[in-house]
Amino acid sequence: MSAPESQAKKLKLQKQNKVTKNNNEAIKANFDDFTDSSISWYLEQINKIPLLTREEEDTLARRARAGDQKAKEELIKANLRFVVSIAKKYQTSGISLLDLINEGNMGLIKAAERFDPDRGYHFISYAVWWIRQAILLAISQKTSLIRLPLNRTADMQKIDRVHKSLESKLGREPSPAEIAEELDMDNDEINHLRNITQDFVSLDATIGNSDDNTVLSLVEDLKVESPDKKVFDESLKEALNEVLDTLTPSEREILKLRYGLDGNEPMSLQQIGERFKLSKERIRQIEKKAIRKLRLPSRSQKLKSFLTD
Numbered sequence: 001m002s003a004p005e006s007q008a009k010k011l012k013l014q015k016q017n018k019v020t021k022n023n024n025e026a027i028k029a030n031f032d033d034f035t036d037s038s039i040s041w042y043l044e045q046i047n048k049i050p051l052l053t054r055e056e057e058d059t060l061a062r063r064a065r066a067g068d069q070k071a072k073e074e075l076i077k078a079n080l081r082f083v084v085s086i087a088k089k090y091q092t093s094g095i096s097l098l099d100l101i102n103e104g105n106m107g108l109i110k111a112a113e114r115f116d117p118d119r120g121y122h123f124i125s126y127a128v129w130w131i132r133q134a135i136l137l138a139i140s141q142k143t144s145l146i147r148l149p150l151n152r153t154a155d156m157q158k159i160d161r162v163h164k165s166l167e168s169k170l171g172r173e174p175s176p177a178e179i180a181e182e183l184d185m186d187n188d189e190i191n192h193l194r195n196i197t198q199d200f201v202s203l204d205a206t207i208g209n210s211d212d213n214t215v216l217s218l219v220e221d222l223k224v225e226s227p228d229k230k231v232f233d234e235s236l237k238e239a240l241n242e243v244l245d246t247l248t249p250s251e252r253e254i255l256k257l258r259y260g261l262d263g264n265e266p267m268s269l270q271q272i273g274e275r276f277k278l279s280k281e282r283i284r285q286i287e288k289k290a291i292r293k294l295r296l297p298s299r300s301q302k303l304k305s306f307l308t309d
Helices: 003-020 037-046 054-065 069-077 080-088 097-114 123-142 150-170 176-183 187-197 215-222 227-244 249-259 269-276 280-294 297-304
Strands: none
Touching (some): 037 080, 037 097, 097 123
16 A cells, blocks of 8 residues: 555544544534534535435335335435434533434434334434434433433332432431332332442432433433334324214213223223213113124224234
């Protein structure tokens, strides 16, 4: 390799290293004020990529689902700017913006692999959840504030809440046994969680340099349902209402009350009968008749696609 080629390769590697290295200094919120040349260069490059029309987006998404790698890359590149916008909100987490962008890009890639254009919404609306989850997961793993596995965050919240309550009531640090009794949990389980965390982590504790980013806000963000589940639930609700609308008003209302389809607790035949001023047996007859109607292929077919093996 000639000297000029060697020098060029060295400069290229230096530039790549500069783009990927951690930037631990605070970065100003306004993109125009960025002082890190690598970030400015990256933003300049991705802003040159034109946004997709809805038609172009759908076409690329369908090709990507069919295995077209180039289409997937085009879909990803056209949405890189949105990753920066989301990552920018977590700059005070203690992780460099470059790392946050990198994690967000991984979420964007996952979204591109899962997106179904036939669901009827824009790609970025779907991708935002994956981008945020990837960033939040990285924050939870790279900071020392969260020591529990993410699937134990609900227990962590309960313990923290009871710990504070008992401390205020007793005027002292509550024992694990007292917390366990209050929560109706095993004493061993409380001790296990305490050993994992080495101490109770306050959910009000801040992450990084901002009072706005707390452990609790991170936990709540991580608990947000995926767009897949949201779309499934909304689609099922829509299909179910469409089928129920083919029944008489009384049949529809009785089924909703009986099975909690309106989001409330299911009611007994007796309770429904009292509401309608009908006997329990009469309510049972109406319920059976409505269910027989729903079993007809013309109605049941609309719900079959929601059944899983």
